[in-house]
Amino acid sequence: MVAGELVVEGSPDGIKRREMAHRRLLEVRVDQPQRAVDALRRDTDPWRIALFGDRLHVIADDDGDRAGELLAGSLRKHGLEVLEIRDGRFSLEDVFISVVERARQEGRVALEEGA
Amino acid sequence: MAVPAQSSPREAIRVSGLWKRYGALEAVRGITFEVREGEIFGLIGPDGAGKTSTFQILAGVMRATGGTAHIFGRPAREARAETGYLTQAFSLYADLSVDENIRYIGDLRRVPPDVVAERGRRYLAMFGMDRFAGRLAGRLSGGMKQKLALTCALVPEPRVLLLDEPTTGVDPVSRREFWDALAHLAAGGLTIVVATPYLDEAERCHRVSLMHLGEIHATGTPAELRAGLGAQRLEVRCARLGEAEALALSLRGRGGPVMDVQRFGDRLDVLTPDAAEGERALRDAAARARLPIADMRMDTPTLENVFVTTLRRLGQQPAPAPFPARHDHGALSRQTAIGATNLTKRFGPFTAVNNVHLEIRYGEVYGLLGANGAGKTTTIKMLCGLLEPTQGHVQLAGERGRVRSERVRQRIGYMSQRFSLYNDLTVEENLNFFAGVYGVPPDERDAKRRWVLAFSGLEGKEREITGSLPGGWKQRVAFGAAIMHEPTVLFLDEPTSGVDPLARRAFWAMINRLADAGTAILVTTHYLEEAEQ
Incomplete structure (x- = not known):
């Protein structure tokens, strides 16, 4: 539910499949995690990047097998050393954040304003 | 290993053989751990594990019964100027504005007013709250209240931040922003100890200790704890989920192919010491019961699996007292x-x-x-x-x-x-x-x-x-x-x-x-x- 409206409805698996159909979650280890977060957030939507301990979670637009390569390239361009990139699984929280973000971009919700 | 970037691996906190007794109750029973500078260290455990007592001792507001707690080499009570402490309860003044709350705390901690103003602005901006400086604290949402409390704790620029269940009642978007801010602060060298009942938040820590009845039972990075479980997780999908659950539970037991079973809305999570053997045992049992299984796939265990399994080994069973149902709907x-x-x-x-x-x-x-x-x-x-x-x-x-x-x-x-x-x-x-x-x-x-x-x-x-x-x-x-x-x-x-x-x-x-x-x-x-x- 966003701003008084039901925006997505279904089983947890169904919602993940539908909402994240053209996206994938990449788990990334680099030599300087926070620098990588800051750099990627300047390049793309900030909500796509989160730091989990020493691993980055990056929600990428699925581009076949190239998503990982593209990400590695962009990290190297920022002078970061990429130690590992692998596919992860979306949590329902990832889905929630991206649904709310989409609503926000469509001007449907000014978050926390109504509080 | 989880060595935070851009910081020396210097020891920030050392807790050694720490005890706390309240009369007959032993809240903390000889715990030992260290936290490095710039590390986010999680304390996880059920209610009554002793997390809050540990925080109160680290914050220097309560004496230990035995053992020591040092912060940058000094006893915690003498290092209070170095620590910021966020308690579970909302600790701000509801009828003061965001700015006034910050000024008040700055005064209490004897930070010069111009410094308070500069830091307040900086942290509010970091948390995306600069537009709300004039709003009454009582009229903020749960997430913003916690960000304001964090700002107030940061204004004296502590080197150690102690957070006791800071996100209770905070919605998912604010929770993620809150943790993004913690990661950013830790990367800048701030040492953070955080207690949380939410195991997805524990995943965002560099290292985690699992606490139960006053003792620490496991410490490591989330990945180490998951690997240390010696188990794999099978996700089982099946139309008759209730029957599948009963079936999997019947295979549970010491040395058996099933360690734990948890039901989700559209699947079962089955914890097994060996995925191949576990899958075979489940499929055999399902075939005998003529129960069609739609899908079964292997995945790594979660921190929740680690938590529940560890507590179960310690004899703490989530007591399944049968509900005395008298009516069938x-x-x-x-x-x-x-x-x-x-x-x-x-x-x-x-x-x-x-x-x-x-x-x-x-x-x-x-x-x-x-x-x-x-x-x-x-x-x-x-x-x-x-x-x-x-x-x-x-x-x-x-x-x-x-x-x-x-x-x-x-x-x-x-x-x-x-x-x-x-x-x-x-x-x-x-x-x-x-x-x-x-x-x-x-x-x-x-x-x-x-x-x-x-x-x-x-x-x-x-x-x-x-x-x-x-x-x-x-x-x-x-x-x-x-x-x-x-x-x-x-x-x-x-x-x-x-x-x-x-x-x-x-x-x-x-x-x-x-x-x-x-x-x-x-x-x-x-x-x-x-x-x-």
């Missing part, structure tokens, strides 16, 4: 229990709920998710007849329109976000009161009351004043009180806020059992890992 199966068409609520010019349609059938568990202010609580109140819609229709437990009648009321259960219990009554008096209101037949009352006490872990404490119980226990009693009359429709508004993982699991086992018996259940939650259930 199976006959209602697949009929509509809760229905809404065009449901709308306006408060003056503000539209809280806009044109909502939904249909929930008996036997279904329906999760309603959203950020603070998304309209979830308003929707629930309209659905159960507590609030008149501006527009639209509600159907509830077979009635249209007259959803406030006595007959309907006895068929529904409602656990509100704020406690629905009377704080100045004893636990027993509360249960008697709700048994009366909901019309529990007199001959069933005793069994139901005993079940609630067992479920809440409060056997022998029924004479205690409800208001004196910790929040997690109150939630359990409130949940029990809402289901004693075996409602056919159950509304749960944030039922597990502040409840520890073991109790949360018991809640969800009960929710699934009620749904299997035909109850329709609508749940709201901020914790999305449980929405999967």
